[in-house]
Amino acid sequence: MVFNSLEFLLFGLLFFLLWPLFKKKDNPRWLYLVTASFLFYGWWDWRFLFLIIGSGLIDYFSGLWIEKFPKVRKQFLLLSLAGNLGTLSIFKYSTFFAITLDSLFLKLGVQTNLVANIPEFALILPVGISFYTFQSLSYTIDIYRDRLKPTRNILHFFSYLSMFPQLVAGPIVRAKDFLKQLAKVPTVNSIQVWNGIKLIVYGLFQKVVIADNLSSFIDSAFSGSKHYDGPSYWWFVMVAFAFQIYCDFSGYSLIARGLAKTMGYHFKMNFNHPYLSSSLKEFWGRWHISLSTWFKDYVYIPLGGGRKGVYLGMLFLWITMLLSGLWHGANITFIIWGAVHALFLTLERFYSKVKFFNKIPKGLLILITFIQASIAWVFFRAESFDQSIIVLKSMFTFQSSDFKFLTTYFDAMIFLGTAIVIELVILLKRTKTSVQLVYKRYNLDLLFISIAIVTIIMFRGEGKQFIYFQF
Amino acid sequence: MRAKYKIIFFLPVALLILAVLKFFLPTPNLNDSYRDYCWIKKTHSTEQFNVLAVGDSRIYKAVNPEFLIDENSNLNAVNLGYSSVGYSAEYLSFVSGRIKEDHKSVVLCGITPYSFTPEALKNEHYHSFFDMDKKEVYKMLLLSGYLKNFPRYSPAEVWGYFTDAPITHLYYHDFKENGWVKSFKLPFDSTAGLIPYRKNFIDNTCNNNAVEEYMSWVKEMSHNNVAIIGFRPPSTLAMEQLEDSLSGFNYSSFIEGFEQNGGVWLKFSLNDYSSYDGSHLHYESANKFTKNLATKIERYFK
Numbered sequence: 165m166v167f168n169s170l171e172f173l174l175f176g177l178l179f180f181l182l183w184p185l186f187k188k189k190d191n192p193r194w195l196y197l198v199t200a201s202f203l204f205y206g207w208w209d210w211r212f213l214f215l216i217i218g219s220g221l222i223d224y225f226s227g228l229w230i231e232k233f234p235k236v237r238k239q240f241l242l243l244s245l246a247g248n249l250g251t252l253s254i255f256k257y258s259t260f261f262a263i264t265l266d267s268l269f270l271k272l273g274v275q276t277n278l279v280a281n282i283p284e285f286a287l288i289l290p291v292g293i294s295f296y297t298f299q300s301l302s303y304t305i306d307i308y309r310d311r312l313k314p315t316r317n318i319l320h321f322f323s324y325l326s327m328f329p330q331l332v333a334g335p336i337v338r339a340k341d342f343l344k345q346l347a348k349v350p351t352v353n354s355i356q357v358w359n360g361i362k363l364i365v366y367g368l369f370q371k372v373v374i375a376d377n378l379s380s381f382i383d384s385a386f387s388g389s390k391h392y393d394g395p396s397y398w399w400f401v402m403v404a405f406a407f408q409i410y411c412d413f414s415g416y417s418l419i420a421r422g423l424a425k426t427m428g429y430h431f432k433m434n435f436n437h438p439y440l441s442s443s444l445k446e447f448w449g450r451w452h453i454s455l456s457t458w459f460k461d462y463v464y465i466p467l468g469g470g471r472k473g474v475y476l477g478m479l480f481l482w483i484t485m486l487l488s489g490l491w492h493g494a495n496i497t498f499i500i501w502g503a504v505h506a507l508f509l510t511l512e513r514f515y516s517k518v519k520f521f522n523k524i525p526k527g528l529l530i531l532i533t534f535i536q537a538s539i540a541w542v543f544f545r546a547e548s549f550d551q552s553i554i555v556l557k558s559m560f561t562f563q564s565s566d567f568k569f570l571t572t573y574f575d576a577m578i579f580l581g582t583a584i585v586i587e588l589v590i591l592l593k594r595t596k597t598s599v600q601l602v603y604k605r606y607n608l609d610l611l612f613i614s615i616a617i618v619t620i621i622m623f624r625g626e627g628k629q630f631i632y633f634q635f
Numbered sequence: 636m637r638a639k640y641k642i643i644f645f646l647p648v649a650l651l652i653l654a655v656l657k658f659f660l661p662t663p664n665l666n667d668s669y670r671d672y673c674w675i676k677k678t679h680s681t682e683q684f685n686v687l688a689v690g691d692s693r694i695y696k697a698v699n700p701e702f703l704i705d706e707n708s709n710l711n712a713v714n715l716g717y718s719s720v721g722y723s724a725e726y727l728s729f730v731s732g733r734i735k736e737d738h739k740s741v742v743l744c745g746i747t748p749y750s751f752t753p754e755a756l757k758n759e760h761y762h763s764f765f766d767m768d769k770k771e772v773y774k775m776l777l778l779s780g781y782l783k784n785f786p787r788y789s790p791a792e793v794w795g796y797f798t799d800a801p802i803t804h805l806y807y808h809d810f811k812e813n814g815w816v817k818s819f820k821l822p823f824d825s826t827a828g829l830i831p832y833r834k835n836f837i838d839n840t841c842n843n844n845a846v847e848e849y850m851s852w853v854k855e856m857s858h859n860n861v862a863i864i865g866f867r868p869p870s871t872l873a874m875e876q877l878e879d880s881l882s883g884f885n886y887s888s889f890i891e892g893f894e895q896n897g898g899v900w901l902k903f904s905l906n907d908y909s910s911y912d913g914s915h916l917h918y919e920s921a922n923k924f925t926k927n928l929a930t931k932i933e934r935y936f937k
Contacts, residue, residue: 170774259859329698384699473803571804577792607636610645618656622788 165207167419169374172343175204183427188349194319195329197346198483204328205291212290215251216326221283222247223300227307227314233480237308244304255293258282260494286310294491298458300325303339305462312597320346329423333416335434335454338495342429345621350428360425362613367418369616374583375412376625381576386547392572396565398558402538404576405545407583410438413452440591442529443516444536455491459484478513483507492544501543508536578624660796660931666786666810672779673810676762677715679772683735686932688814690745691720691755693868698743698858700813702925703932711735714814716745721755722849729761731937740861743928744898745868746889748882751849753840755913762775764892817866817918820911825871828914832877840883850896857897865893866901869908869916871922882919901931 165171179200194341200567206213208338208404226244230237253261269276306312315321327557328338385392385401417434424431434454441447448456464484470477482503489502515521524532539556570577593599603609664768688698695716703712715730722744734740750754775782808815853863867875867886878884890900907927908920916924 171770354637354639354642358641407693430837444892526662574791575789607641610636610648612640613641613645614652617646618652619652621785623790624657 167416168368172204175200175498180426190317190347191319193349194317194323194346195287197323198319201326201328201331205326205331205501208291209288215255215290216296217292217322219248219251219297219300220322220325223325224318227305227321227466228316230307231314234424241304241308244301247582252297255289257490259287259495261627268370282371292634295334295336296325296331298491299336299339302336304460304461306338306340312343313350315343327424329420329427330431333420333429334452335417335420336458338429345429351425352428356425356428360422362609363418363425364423365422365613365620367415367420367422367618368620369415370411370418371415372620372624373616375408375415375624376580377579378408378411378576378583379625381573382408382545386545392566392569393558394525394563394565395559395561396567397569398555399538400569400577400580402541402545402555402559404580405541406439406534406538407556407580409541409544410435411583420444437590439531439534439537439587441533442526444505444512444533447533447537448505448509455488459488463487474513478510481509481537485509494514496549497543497546500552501540504540505542508540649667653686654869655824658791659688660788660793663786663788663792666783668782668787670808670810671778672775672782673812673814674764675767675772675775676812677713677814678761679776681732682711682713683733684713684740685710685735685936686741686743687730687733688714688743688745689720689730690716690868691747691750692716692718692816693870693915694743695814696816696818696918696927697745697868697921697924699811699815699817699922699925701811701815702922703743703929704936708936712813714810716814717758718752718760719758720761721752721758722845722852723756723758724852725850726758726761729765731852734856734861739935741932742856742861743865743932744863744865746865746893747868748841748878748884749835751845751884752836752839752882753842754835754839756828756842756845793869797831815921817921818915819910819917823911825910825913827878827912828870828871828910831875832914833881834872836878836881836883840881845893846889850892853893853898854896862932863893863898864901864932865890865898866903866928869903869905869920870904870910871913874910874913875905885935901928903927 165175182196186192202213205216223244226240226247229240233240259279261283262282266276266278303312303314305322307314315324320343323346324337324339327337327342382401382405385398414435421431421434434452436450437451438447438451441450464480467480467483468476469480472480485502485506486499487502489499489505492498492501492513539559542555542559543549543552546555589599593603652809676750686700686703688694688700688703693716695714695718698714698716700712704710713733715733717726720726730742734742803821805819807817807819807821811817845900855865878885893900903924909917910920911917
C-alpha cells in the first residue's frame with residue numbers, strides 16, 4: 165500500500181482512530197504496531213512477510229545470543245550478516261551477479277547460462293528489502309559493538325523493524341535511537357500534530373504534484389518516444405530528473421516523519437534541501453542522510469575513515485561510494501553513479517584546499533554542485549551504460565539548441581519551475597530573518613498547507629509508485 | 636494562531652479555496668481518473684449487448700453507441716474498441732462473451748490491416764486493464780462517482796481559462812461510459828499519423844493465421860445468428876494507400892473470405908468524414924459516421 169493511495173488513506177484513518185486505545189501499554193502497543201505494519205507490507209504481497217519475519221528472527225536471536233554467549237559473539241554476528249546480506253544477494257543481486265559471471269566466463273571461452281538457472285522466486289524483488297535489511301543489520305552490529313542492549317521482547321523488536329511509516333523506503337532508523345522511543349508511552353501535543361500534518365501534506369505535495377508531473381517528460385526522453393535532442397533539451401531533462409527523484413524520495417521521507425510525529429515518535433531528518441549545498445561533501449550530508457550516515461558508521465569509519473592517511477582515506481571513500489551505488493540497484497549504471505560521485509568528491513578534496521576556490525561566491529558553488537549531481541544522475545536514470553554516454557554527449561555537444569520541447573512540455577516546465585522556486589524561498593527563509601518574521605506573524609503555514617492540499621487535489625500527477633521502492 | 640486552531644481550520648480553508656476555484660474553472664479537458672474507470676468498466680463489466688462495435692482506436696473514436704440504436708427500443712449498444720487492438724482468439728472470446736444471446740445481435744467489426752499484425756495481436760492496451768489487480772478494479776468501479784468530481788487540471792489549461800489565450804495545441808478526449816471517446820486535436824494535421832504508421836509496419840506485417848482464426852470466428856458467430864458486419868473505418872486516402880502498400884493485408888481477398896463465412900461487408904466514402912490526424916475521426920464526423928452505420932444495420936432489428 166502506497167502513501168498516495170486511497171487504501172492508505174483508509175488504513176491511516178483507522179490506525180489513528182484506534183491508536184489511543186492501544187498506545188498506553190507496551191505489549192498491546194507493540195502488537196498493534198506490528199499487526200498494522202504487517203498489514204501495510206502484506207498488502208503488496210503477503211508472501212513478502214515471510215522474508216521480513218525470517219530476516220527479523222535471525223537478527224532478534226543473534227542479538228540475544230551475542231550478549232548471552234560472549235565467547236562466540238563473532239559467530240552470531242556473522243550469522244546475522246550472512247542472513248541479511250544473503251537474502252539481499254538472492255533477491256536483489258542474483259540476476260546481476262549471474263549476468264556478470266556469464267559474460268566473464270564467456271570472455272574466458274567458457275559458455276555458462278547461470279541466468280537461466282536462477283530459481284523463479286529469486287526474480288521477485290520484495291519492496292523495501294534494502295531498507296529493512298540495513299535497519300536490521302545495524303541492530304546486531306550495534307549490539308556486537310556494545311553500543312546497544314538487545315531487547316528481549318520480540319514485539320518490541322518487530323515494532324522497530326517493521327514500523328510502517330518507514331518500512332519500505334526509509335528513513336533507515338537506528339535501533340539505539342528508536343527502541344528507546346518505542347519503549348515509552350508516546351505523548352503528543354497539538355504542536356507536534358500540526359507539525360506532523362505539515363510534513364505529511366508537504367511530502368504529498370512533493371510526490372504527487374512535483375515528482376509525478378515531471379515523470380512523463382523524463383520517461384519520454386529516456387524511452388526515446390519523442391524526437392527532441394540537443395544540449396538544452398537534455399539539460400532540462402536532467403534538471404527535471406534531479407527534482408523528480410528528490411521530490412519523490414524526500415516526499416516519502418516527509419510523509420513517514422509526519423506520520424511518526426503524529427503518533428508521538430521522532431524520525432531524524434532524511435533530506436535537508438540537498439540542492440542548496442555548496443559542495444558535494446555537504447550534499448552527502450543533506451541527501452538521504454539516514455543512508456549516508458549508515459554507510460559512514462558501518463563501512464567508511466570501520467574501514468579506517470580518514471584516520472589512515474589521505475590516500476587510504478580516498479580508497480575508503482571510493483569503496484563506500486561504490487557500495488552505495490550497488491545498494492541502489494543491481495546494475496552497472498548505479499555503480500558508475502557511485503564512482504562519479506567518488507571522483508567528484510576526490511577532486512573536491514584537492515581543490516577545496518586551493519585559495520582561489522574559497523573565494524568563489526556561494527551561489528556559484530551551489531550551481532556547480534548541482535551541475536555535478538545532475539551529471540551523476542545521468543547514470544542513475546539511464547537504462548544502460550550506452551544510453552548514459554549518448555545522453556552525456558548530447559549534454560556537452562555545442563550545437564544550436566531547439567527549444568520546441570518547452571511548448572510540448574509546458575506543464576512539466578511549470579512544475580519544474582515551482583520546485584526550483586520553493587527551494588529558493590526556503591533558502592530565503594533560512595537566511596533572511598524578515599522573511600521568517602512575516603511567515604510567523606501572518607500564520608502563512610496555515611495558508612500554505614491549505615493551498616498545498618488544493619494543489620494536490622487539482623494538479624496531482626498520474627499516480628506513480630515511489631521510485632525508491634525498487635531499491 | 637495556536638496549533639490546535641490550525642489543525643481545526645486547515646481543511647475547511649482548503650475546501651473553501653477548492654470550492655471557489657471549482658466555481659470559476661470549467662471542467663478540464665481530460666479527467667483521467669474517469670478515463671481509467673471507463674476502460675476498466677469496458678473490460679471488467681459482464682453486461683451483454685445487442686450491438687457491439689469492436690476494433691482499434693479508429694473504432695472507439697468513430698462509433699458512438701448512443702446513435703447506433705433507437706433510444707426508445709429495448710436494445711443496448713457498446714463500443715469495445717481498444718488501442719492497437721489485434722483480432723486474437725483472446726479478444727474475440729472477450730467480444731463473444733459480451734454478446735446478448737437471447738436477441739438478434741450485431742457485431743460491428745472495424746477492420747484495419749494493423750489489427751492482424753503480430754504487434755497488434757499482443758493486445759497490450761486491452762491487457763493493461765484485463766490484467767489489473769482485482770483490488771484496483773474493485774476500487775475504481777466503487778469510486779467512479781466520486782472520481783468524476785475531482786478531475787485533474789493542467790497549468791496550461793488553467794492559464795488559458797484566465798487569460799483567454801487562443802488554444803493552438805490540444806488533444807481533446809472525453810471518455811464515455813458506453814466506450815466511445817469523443818476526440819479532436821489541434822492543430823488539425825491530416826498527415827500526422829502517416830509517419831508512426833509507416834514505422835508500425837516495419838517487420839510487422841499481416842499474420843495470415845490470425846486472419847484465418849478470425850474467419851472461423853465469423854463463421855461460428857454467423858451460425859449462432861449473430862450478424863457480423865465488417866467495414867474499413869474511414870481515415871484518409873493517404874493512410875489507406877500507405878496501409879495497402881506496407882501491411883501485406885489484401886482487402887479484396889479478406890472481404891471475399893469474410894462474406895463466404897457469413898459476414899456482411901459495408902463500404903463508406905472517405906469524402907464524407909474528416910480525420911484530425913489522418914487516422915482518427917473528429918467527433919462530429921464520428922457522430923455522422925455512426926448515424927450512417929446505424930441506418931445500414933437497421934434492418935437487423937426489424
